[in-house]
Amino acid sequence: GCSWGYGPKNGPDHWHEMGFPIAKEGARQSPIEIKSQEAKYDCNLKPLNLSYDPASSKSISNTGVSIQVDFDDCSDRSVLTGGPLCGKYRLRQFHFHWGACDGHGSEHVIDGKNFAGELHLVHWNAEKYSCFGDAVKAPDGLAVIAVFLKVCDSNPALQKIVCSLECLKSKDSKSEFKDFSPCSLLPSCLQYYTYLGSLTTPPLCESVIWLVLKEPVTIGADQIAKFRCLEFGPNDPMVNNYRPPQPSKCREIRKNFE
């Protein structure tokens, strides 16, 4: 069909010919490879300031391309400020990308290292734009926090998500998902790399200020195995739902640590 995905016929290498020319022509496409030594320490970068209200989590769903937890973003209940950001960015959703095996699955790559997966917390600039749709078209409209997933000990903070996956195997399945604190998914150290990029899935809008955390979080082998039981569609396991690194095109990457 005409819908994009991650397969041999509709995957990242085909997106430019499926109605998203920016995939090939864009000047600030994501993800990218981050070379830590080339990232410039910027002492003016502020710490990230996260204020998340667990009561704002609403639902968890199999979107057909990922597993996604949606939040109530009609008011400033869960917001991100600080870092390189001007204004208040409202949490709208978080979702994951992962591989068929532990050796790959992340979108961003650090010094040639692929992680088994990557968590994205998606926020939009509610101070400057009146809705997500307007923000997604603006160069400073979105801020996404990326957290690498490393297969190691089981992660208790992921258990509520993992337990809900059993009822979310099929595309477009959805369950209620209340009182979840996204802070629990973050590493203790919030040092980050930041650069200007895009959505990593169509429509690939170049509206994202990326905040890639240096410290990964763990996911258990049994936990990521459950992610790999989800399906893109009937008998089509949801794995390798990641876009590989894109040309840097001379973009500056900054970090808030020495």
Ligand SMILES: C[C@@H](CNC(=O)c1ccc(S(N)(=O)=O)cc1)Cn1ccc2ccccc21
């Ligand atoms: C942007 C798309 C929906 N896609 C995203 O919101 C999105 C967010 C983050 C990433 S990533 N992997 O880079 O973190 C990728 C895609 C269509 N869409 C959905 C609702 C919606 C409302 C208005 C306009 C467009 C809309």
Ligand SMILES: [Zn+2]
């Ligand atoms: Zn993502």
